[in-house]
Amino acid sequence: MAFAMLIPAVVDIADQNEDWRIFVGSSFLVGMVAALVAVATRGERPVFTQKLGFLLVTTVWIVATVIGSLPLYFSSVNVTYAGAFFESMSGLTTTGSTVISGLDALPRGILMWRSLLQWLGGIGIIGMVLLILPSLSAGGLALFHMESSDKSDKVLPRVNQLTGGLIAAYVTLTLLCFIVYTSLGMSFFDAMNHAMTTLSTAGYSTHDASMGYFDDNRILLAATVFMILAALPFVVYVRAFLPRRFQLWRDPQIIVFLVICLVLSFSIAVTRRIINDTPFGEALISSTFNLVSIITTTGYASEDYTLWSNAAIGIFFLASFLGGCAGSTAGGIKANRLVILFLVVRASFRRLIRPHAIVRLKYGNDEISAQTIQTVTIFFFLFFGSLLMGTVFLTIFGLDLITAFSGTLTALANVGPGFGQVIGPAGNFATLPDSALWLLSGAMLLGRLELVTVLILLFPSVWVD
Incomplete structure (x- = not known):
């Protein structure tokens, strides 16, 4: 991150903006502290435990957020530290919520x-x-490991190959996204910034109007394609270069995800054609873009889709x-x-009809373990419990119910x-009190680190x- 801070510093120097001093100073401070820690702990190799794993993942994300907030807080952008921390957390968790307005006039370094x-x-x-949470049995993602032709117990080479891929x-x-843009x-x-925030399904834009600024359906179509590609399991792209390993449809979640995107996008386009009398072709392009943006949690917008119809709002919700x-x-x-939950519910109904039947749960070609079912069940319980x-708490901080509920959900x-x-x-989080921003920052961390x-x-x- 210390090295990354030098990139916007160069941009500000080229624009003759004084914020370059903030980025260089922050880079020097962070780099110096990191170097001192590296030297002080050189040669130490602590025993890795699950406890250390949970603590390490959470701590790294919080420390990275603090580091990311430094240039935002000390720069010419007028935000409180709660706002800077919120913006940094929103960035690193690829949420895309923002407290900053006037993006078109903002320094390019920021x-x-x-x-x-x-x-x-x-x-x-x-x-x-893909690499950490499965070993902690925390993400319920053991099904999505990288297959290796090496059948020995040499884990390190396999992990290195996967990481590089x-x-x-x-x-x-x-x-590729940059070139297309x-x-x-x-x-x-603009292309560089939007390529980075498209592939991270994050949604920060360089303009207040987001993708609507460009007013070009071709850009909306390109963004839709790359958002979908970014929302597919990245292991798929690694397997694509391995002989006899590329089987895109072997993973049921890919089919479910694409079908959901197709059905919901088409449904919104039909409602706009019927209710708003929008030409179907135009409605389909903008509906698909905005729906894919929400379902992939990117957060781009081409227009205020909450004005389309109540039916559209319901689908976006x-x-x-x-x-x-x-x-x-x-x-x-x-x-x-969603696939696993559906299979569990269907199996439960089958057992009600035939109590003595033996129902096997399979995800693709793999049998679903009891631990996976337990992990998924716990996730749903924690997700909706945290949402409530x-x-x-946000209503206690003075927010209305709609803002409080949708803010926590997002x-x-x-x-x-x-x-x-x-x-x-059409708005942002700038008017929320600092107490709400701190709580939402914690919620973003919870959601991103699988609760x-x-x-x-x-x-x-x-x-x-």
Whole structure:
């Protein structure tokens, strides 16, 4: 992160903006502290335990958020520290909610830093979800491991290969998105920023009007395609280069995710054609873009979709819960959990009809273990419990019920925009009190780290040997 701060510093120097001093100073401070810690702990190799794993993941994300907030707080942007921390947390968790308005007049260095936070958060999320959480039995994602032709117990080479493949896929897709955006008329700077925030399914834009600023259906179509690609399991792209390993449809969550996107987008387009008399082709493009943006938890908007119709609002509200695929940069409940929950419910109904029947639960070709079912069940309980608790606390802080509920939902699901006049797609979180921003920052961390990873640290028994 210290190195990354030098990139917006160069942009500010080119623009003759004094904020470059803030980025260079923050980079020097962070780099110096990191170097001192590295030297002080050189040669030490602590025993890795699950307790350390939970603590490490949560602590790294909080420390990274504090680091990311420094340039935002000390720069020319007028925000409180609660606002700067919220903006940094929203970036690194790829949520996309913002307390900053007037983006078109903002220094380009700050715009670049916001996009970099989201891009770095995106690759961090992929690594955490695929490499760390399964070993902690926290994410319920053991089904999405990387297959290896090496049948020995040499774990390190396999992990190194997977990590390199994930980074290569992430960088390659970002570059492709950048090239497509520039070819469609975006400036070099806009294309670079939007490519980073598209592939991280994060949604920060360089303009207040978001993607609506460009007023080009071709850009909306391109963004839709890359948002979908970013919401698929990144292991798919690694497997694509391995012989006899590329089977896109083997993972049921991919089919479910794509079908949901198709059905909901078409439904919104039909309602707009009937209710608003919008030409179907235009309605389908904008409806698909905005729906995919919400369901992949990217958070871009081409217009205020809450003005379309009550039917459209209802569909967007449903999409806010769903999310993309496990093993991607998308947030939300995720398609794999929806599939598993459906299979569990269907099996329960079958047992009611035939009490003595033996019902086997299979996810694709793999049998679903009791631990996976337990993990998914716990996630749903914690997700909706946290949603209710967050809503109650935000109403205590003075927010109306719609803002409180949608604000908590968008934070837990890492979606970005909420609903209502205050934090809807046409607004932002700038008017919320600092107490609400702190709570929502915590909710974003909870949602991004799969809830259990953070909440387990609150149990005293965890700290008792």
